[in-house]
Amino acid sequence: MKKYDKLVKNAVGRIVPTIINGEEHIPFKGVGKYIPDGRKFAPRLSSCANYPDDGNKLVPSLKEALIKAGLKDGMTISTHHHFRNGDIIAVQIFDIAHELGIKDLRWFPSASFPCQEPLIKYMEDGTINRIEGSMNGPLGKFCSQGKMKGIGVLRSHGGRYQAVQDGDVQIDIAVIAAPTADTFGNANGVNGPAACGLLGFALADSQYADKVIVVTDNLVPFPCIPWQIHGNYVDYTVKVDKIGIPEKIISGTTRITKSPDRLLIAEMTAKFCDEAGIIKDGFSYQAGAGGTSLSIGNYFGDMLRERGIKARFIRAGSNKYPVEMLEEGLVDYILDGQTFDLEGVRSMRENPNHINTSPFTSYNYHGKGNFATMVDVVILGATEVDVNFNANVVTHSDGYLLHGMGGWQNCLFSKCTILPIPLFRDRIPVIKDEVTTICGPGELIDVIVTERGIAINPKRIDLIEKLKGSELPIKTIEELKNEAEKICGVPAKPKLSDEIVAVIKWVDGTIIDAVRKVE
C-alpha cells in the first residue's frame, strides 16, 4: 500500500493527497464550502444484560482490560491529553501492546507530548503504524524526518470531535485516564491527586469508541460526582497507583511576559480591541496561556475594572489570571476547555460559574453551530503568516512539525481573530510570501499585531473604518513584511523533500495542507 496517493491542488492552492493511509479524503474546498450529506457514526448497540448488575466493571489491570477489549493488530487506540506532559498512561498502553506482540496500531491521541517520546521505539518496531493527532516536540520531529510508517493526520480539537462523530476515525479502544472515577466508569478531572480539571477531550472517545476503558488512581463509591464522563459509555474500569504527574499538567508560561517587545504587542492588541469597539459590557474573549496572551487579558481586566463593566464570558484554557477575574466579578463565566494550572482546576471544582466545556460544545463544525463563533475576540499565536493572512501554527520556519493545533483552527471563527506575533524570531521574519504550512485560511484572520505595526485584513473594511484616525501604527501586511526583511533579510525557504509525512485537516475534515519531509 502506498502511504498516500492522488495528489490534487486544493482551494488554497496546496498540493495535497486524497488517498491517505489507504483511505479516501476530500481536499479543502474553501471555508463553509464542503457540506457533508451523510450521517453520524453509529456505535454498536449494547445491552445491560452483558454488563454487571452491580455496576462494578473493575478489572485487575490495564493489560487485562485491553485484552478483554479485544486489542489486536491494526486497531485504533485513543487517549486524551489533559495531563499534557504529565501523562503516563499512553506509554503503558503501548508497552502492553508491544509485550503482547500487537502490530500496526493507529494511535489517536487528542495531542501528544514530549513525555511520550518512549513511543518512538514502537513506531520503529511496527507496534504503532502512525499517530493521528497533534505532535508536540520529539514525536513531531520523528514524523518530519519521514520515519513514521504511516502518514500523520493533524486535526484541531473540533476537527477531532468531527472526525469521530462523522466516523472518519473509528476508535476501537479508548483509554481514558481519569483523576477520579467509580467502578461503573463515571469519571471526572476535578478531584483526586492527579486532578487535571476536566475530561472534555475524551468526550467523543467515550461516546463513539467501540470499547471504553477508564483508568483511575482515585476510585470513589458510586456515584462519582460530577460525572464529566458517563459510566454508561464505559466497558471496563481499572485502578492503578498513579495516572499522571499533576505538576506537569501546567501549560504555557502562566506568567505575564516581561519582554518589553511582547508587553508592547499586548498593549497594542488591547488598545486595538478597545478602538474597534469590542471592549464593552457583556463582551467575550478567548486568549491562550502564553505570556503575551495573559498580558492582554490583564489589560482587558484593567479596562473592565476602570469602566465598571463586566465581560459575559472568557473562553479558556484557564489559569490563575482568568480565575482571578472571575472571582473579582469582572466576568460572569469562564467556559473552559482545559485547565492550564492548578488554580484553574481548583476554580472549576469550586466555582459553579467556571464551566467545563468540550470540543463538542465549543468547536465541532459538523454540529448545529458551536460556541467559537460567538466569541467577540480571540487572541491566537502563529509560527508564520503570509501576505494573504494565511497562517501556520504547526511547522517552524525550518519545516519541522513541532506543534499541535489545539483549538486554533476552530477559534478562527470568532467575530474577530487577532494574531499578536513578533515581527521576527531569532532574526527570521514571521511574515512571509508563503507560509510553510497553511493551517488557517487568511479570510478568517482579521488582524496581525506586531511590535512595529498592526495589519488589518483588507476584507475587514469595518475594522479599517473603525480604526481610521487611530494613533496605533496601522500598516499593510506588505509594509510589515518589508520592514522585517529590511532588518533580517529575506528568509530562506526550508529544505523540504517532495515526500509527504503528514496532512493538516481543516475543521470540516477536508485536507488543507500537507507537511513534507525535512531534508
Next chain:
Amino acid sequence: MKKYDKLVKNAVGRIVPTIINGEEHIPFKGVGKYIPDGRKFAPRLSSCANYPDDGNKLVPSLKEALIKAGLKDGMTISTHHHFRNGDIIAVQIFDIAHELGIKDLRWFPSASFPCQEPLIKYMEDGTINRIEGSMNGPLGKFCSQGKMKGIGVLRSHGGRYQAVQDGDVQIDIAVIAAPTADTFGNANGVNGPAACGLLGFALADSQYADKVIVVTDNLVPFPCIPWQIHGNYVDYTVKVDKIGIPEKIISGTTRITKSPDRLLIAEMTAKFCDEAGIIKDGFSYQAGAGGTSLSIGNYFGDMLRERGIKARFIRAGSNKYPVEMLEEGLVDYILDGQTFDLEGVRSMRENPNHINTSPFTSYNYHGKGNFATMVDVVILGATEVDVNFNANVVTHSDGYLLHGMGGWQNCLFSKCTILPIPLFRDRIPVIKDEVTTICGPGELIDVIVTERGIAINPKRIDLIEKLKGSELPIKTIEELKNEAEKICGVPAKPKLSDEIVAVIKWVDGTIIDAVRKVE
C-alpha cells in the same frame, strides 16, 4: 393498512402483535434474552455553515419554527412532560398543525396528561394518528375505547430513550419547552418563572431528532448556565409569553399518608428492608411521590438518624422530603430524574449534591449498564399483581388504560424491588390469578407488602432466609390472594374485546403485552 397483524404468544404467555402501525416488532423473549445486534440511530450530519454565525437561532413564533423545520403529514413530533399537568406547548403544536392542514402525525411525548385532553379532537379529525407514550387519564380512556386511529405504544422512560437511540422511533421534530434558554438553544429547567427542575426527558429528543426547537419564556444572554440541553443540537429557538403553569408541575400527593392502612404498609415495608439487611451505611433507595412511599422514606430517615449512618444516594422524583434528608446530611446525593415539587426545583438549582440525571444515565437498557441496577431497594406501585408476581401498572381492573409507566419497568432491575400495595381497592382484590396487563415480569419483583401480610418471591431464597424468625407477617402470595377473596369475593374479569388498542414495550424494545379495547 391493518393497524396490527401477526399475533404470536410471547415469553410471558401473552398474545401480542408483531406488526404494529405497519412496522415490525419483536415479541418479549424473557428478561435479558433479547440482545440487539445493530447500531445506534445515526442522525444526519449538520454543518455550522448552515447555522447563524452569531449563534442566534431565534425565529418569531412556534408556527414559523415548525414550518422551517419542515412540518408535514406523517411526521413524528416529540415533546417532554416535565411540566406534567401544567404543559401548554403540546396543544399549541397540534393547534398549529391543524391550522396548517397537516394530517397523520405521530405524537411521541415522554408522557401525556389530562391537560392535553384538547388533543382528542385532533385524534378524531386525523391530525394525530396516534400517541406513542404514556397516557394518563382521558387520552388513555380514548385509546381504551378503540377510538385512536393508530395503535398506542407505551414505553418506560428508559424504553423511550432506547427506542430513540436505537432508531425504533425516528423523531422528525422535537419541541422542547424550556424554562430558561439562550438564543443558541442551550436550555435548563432550574431557572425562570416556569422552572420544572430538569429536562432529562428531552435528552434523547435533542440528541437524535432531525430538527430540534427550543421554546422558552425566559430568554437569557448566551451562555444559559447550566445547559441541561445542549444548544449544539438545536435548530431553532422561540420566545413565547408562557411555556407552562409551574403550580401544576407538582405530582403525587406530596403529603405523608394519614390512612392507617397505608401507614401500616409503610411501616412494614421499612421494617422488612431493615430485617433484610438493606438499611446500612452507604445504602441507596428509590421511592415514588405517593403518600405511602413518602412515609417509607420517612421511616428510612428515622433509621439513619437514630443509627448515625448515611445513605449514599436517593434516586428520585424529588420533593421536599428527600430534599430535607439531603439538607440534614442523611444522604450524600439525590440522583434526580424529575422534580415533583418546587422544593425539588430549588434544591436542584442550589445544591451541587442534588444531581440531575436522565433516562440515559438511569434507565437505558441498551447502554453499557445503567444506574437502576445499582439501587439497593426500590419501592413501586402497581394496579394489580398476579400469583407469579407479574405486575400491572397501566390498566385498571376494569381494563381502562389510565396510567403511564414512568420509570417503573426500569426500576425493577434494582437489587430489591418491593411493591407496597393494599390488598384490595374499592373492595376489588389487587392480587389476582392473572393481571389484566403484564408490565413487569414476576421474576424481577421480589416482595409484595400489604396491610395483611408480606409475600416474598420464592426465587429470592436469600430474602426468605433472612426473614426467617421475623415477627413480620410473612405469607405466600396465594395466602394473600385467598385472604382478599375471602373478604371481597373473586374479582370479575374486565370486559375486553379481542381488539388491540395499544401495546406495552419491555425495556429492550420487545412487546411484553397488548392492551385490549374495553367493551
